[in-house]
Amino acid sequence: MKSDFSIKGRGAQKNTFNKFSAYNYETRDDFLEFCRLEGEIADNNKTQYIPVYPKTIVNKVTSPDVGMSYSMNMYQGCEHGCIYCYARNAHxxxxxxxxxxxxxxxxVKHNAPKLLxxxxxSKSWKACTIVLSGNTDCYQPAEQEFQLTxxxxxxxxxYRHPVGIITKNALILRDLDILRKLNEHGLIGVNISVTSLSEETRRILEPRTTTIKKRLEAIKVLSDNGIPVNAMLAPIIPGINSHEILNLAKTVAHHGALSMAFTVVRLNGAIGHIFTDWIHKTLPNKADKVLHQIEECHGGSLNDSRFGIRSKGEGKIATQIHDMVSLAKRTYFKNRTFPKLNTDLHASYKDGQLKLF
Structure with a gap:
């Protein structure tokens, strides 16, 4: 029999096989049916915080098409549950x-501040923008408790060091006091992810993220305080949010974003299986069409790992997306520029205070 069991409030609906593990955990339909008949809970669906203590926290990014040189993540794994997230494979x-x-x-990397x-x-370190959330969101729900960000x-x-932030959570406004001080020295740039203007689309794609309304409010508040914001309209998924590009661009520009960026979705590694399972359960009437359109953007596959192409896509659908993005930038972001962050101050603050001599 086919079970209608679903994991509420989560993106993924199952655990895929870990290619590095010799064991595979499977939730079978007969087990779920047994739990139903016995009145037992098959899955408590609780989030678990696991302390870890890495030896380093700043990562050099070698991928040439990511747009950052260094990143750091205070958390691994992300409760937001975005179904398309490329970081899933890292788990x-x-x-x-x-x-x-x-x-x-x-x-939870409790020693992240100390390592940073x-x-x-370090005498050998030369200032270069470090981006928070190169892998998982630094303002995910765990941040409310641990405040590592x-x-x-x-x-x-x-230390007057430049920092970038990528997030889709309005919790960033909690730290507006620090962001203002960083911005006084040209040390902060924020990237807010806005994937859709539809709350229903947001809910199924990104189940535990901040609402679209609050994200737009975050862009406005940050912008009103002079803090530069780039809107990440990513990923663009054909058949799900690709029709929203112009409206998305217009809306984030209206709220003060200085620039916008995008990627075409790619489903690398285990994400292809997770997304395919999810869309057949969540959007069964659109599933095949969406999957085929994603494949059309990547030469017949759900994934393309070639640098410079993997996040842009190829083919007619990808070209249409690129043309729409170009039109959006010309229409809504003309004469707007996202500033380069200041790397000149840090050398004088290596010991934590300005050197006078």
Whole structure:
């Protein structure tokens, strides 16, 4: 029999096989039916925070088409549960699944602020923008409890070091006081992800993220305070949000974004299986059409790993997306520029205070 069991409030609906593991955990329909008949809970669906203590926190980014040189992540795994997230695959390196484990087993790097400070004080380190959330969102729900992002921002300010932020959570406004101080020195740039203007689309694509309304409010508040914001309209998924590009661009520009960026969705590694399972359960009438259109953007596959092409796509549908983005930029972002962050101050603050001599 086919079960109608679903994991509420999550993106992934199962744990995919970890390619690095010799074991595979499977939730069978007969087990789910047994739990139903016995009145037992098959899955408590709770988020687990797991403390970890890495030896380093700042990562050099070698991919030539990512748009950042260094990144750091205070958390691994992300409770937001975005079904398309490329970071899911990284959870396999920690011994977990890229599916539900990615959303429910969150690794918390409690020593992140200490490691960051050691890095910035290092005599060999030369200032270069470090981006928070190169892998998972630094303002995901865990941040409310652990406040590692805020502590790291305080260190960036102390050492006058440039920092970028990528997030889709309005929790960033909690740290407006620090962001203002960083911006006084040209040390902060924020990227807010806005995938759709439809709350229903947002809910199924990104189940535990901030609402679209609050994200737009975050763009406006940051912009009104002079903090530069780039809107990430990513990923563009054919058949789901590709028709929204112009309206998305117009709306984020109206709220003060200085620039916009986009990617065409690609479903690499385990994400292809997770997304395929999800869309057949969530949007069964559109599933085949959407999957075929994604494949058309990547030469017949759900994924393309070639640098420079993997996030842009190829073919007619990808060309249509690019043309729409170009029109949006010309129409709504003319004469707007996202500033380059200041790297000149840090050398004088290596010991945590301005050197006078």
């Amino acid at each position: 396999e390196f920690w011994g977990y699944s890229a599916g539900l484990d990615f959303e429910r087993k969150i690794l 400070e050691e890095k910035l004080k 805020r502590k790291c921002l305080e260190i960036f300010l102390k």
